[in-house]
Amino acid sequence: MAKGRGEIELAGIVKSYDGVTRAVDGINLKIPDGAYCCFLGPSGCGKTTILRMIAGHEDPTDGEILIGGEDVVGLAPVERRTAMMFQSYALFPHLTVRDNIAFALRVRGMAKAERLKAADAMIEKVKLGELADRLPNQLSGGQQQRVALARAAITEPRVLLLDEPLSALDEQLRVQMRAELRRMQQDLGITFVHVTHTQQEAIALADMVVVMEKGHIRQAGPARDVYAFPKDRYVAEFLGGQNVFTAKVEATGAGEGFVTVRPPDLQPIRVPVAPGRAPDAGSLADIAVRRDDVALLKPSESVDPALSTLPGRVRALEYQGSFVKVMLDPVGRDEFIAYVPERTFFATPFQVGDLAVAAWQAGHARLLA
């Protein structure tokens, strides 16, 4: 397949259902050829609508959809060379695995011998060899998913669209199938667009994560960018793993690369800021500090001046195996949590009710938009 054929470009995409409500409200995005892209967002944010418009099951109210540089609005899915894998898998219950996989080729008029040969090659690729003669109800959920994926992939689409493909599986299988989806995407070498409301799923799978809210893109980029460098409170809270609190800007520290902010009822702390980006003194700013960047000190311990600190009482503890989740007094209205590596925690443990000092490298905090 020629390079670049699976690149997707969404330009000014709008979808309104009743002429008023905009399920999708002006989306601009380029998904590179061969990328694994995850749309992530809460229920109703427009993820499925975008997927259906790329697939060709729905037309945008406005805007252009280009696949491989070609405007595909108005073209049927077959003409776009897209394939969709649904939540329910939609396998034919009376057809064997092999016949389910070969079915799409039958619809396209391929001769029987030829399509069974293609189906067997695909069965080999997705490691379903021993199950080829079984019916769907004789398969596990994970195996059914593999058949559904093989059935979508056999038409050699340039883009494969997956709507919550893992939601029907239990937790353990979900993690296993996640790795398998990634492996299959790499084997097939085509663009995958996957819709999910699960943050772990998106960051584990995707080359590109697109975080959505109410028909808009809030942030799009590599998984690590959206997780470690969220732009705003919404993205930070949706991706998780961060403390986000509001603080008042006290001094903008011109030229020093830091601003000084004061969280409610607490001492000021320093937060790095890019040149020319300092908010006005007196304004309110949202600050993010990763939970796993926060260390807990005893109130009597001396503090390295490179650290920012917030004193607080331990409200609750949760053992998580590799770390301990320590909930401290909230900062204003926002909860404040430290993820302390379990060995570190148990070397000098804290009890609920103890006073503690949360500390982090000043340079690791982030000023959000």
Ligand SMILES: Nc1ncnc2c1ncn2[C@@H]1O[C@H](COP(=O)(O)OP(=O)(O)OP(=O)(O)O)[C@@H](O)[C@H]1O
């Ligand atoms: N056929 C339709 N007619 C009217 N409104 C619709 C239609 N399909 C979707 N919507 C509305 O558009 C919005 C976006 O829906 P969409 O299914 O794209 O969201 P989603 O992010 O995929 O949510 P979920 O995770 O629950 O599937 C919702 O408010 C939904 O009610």
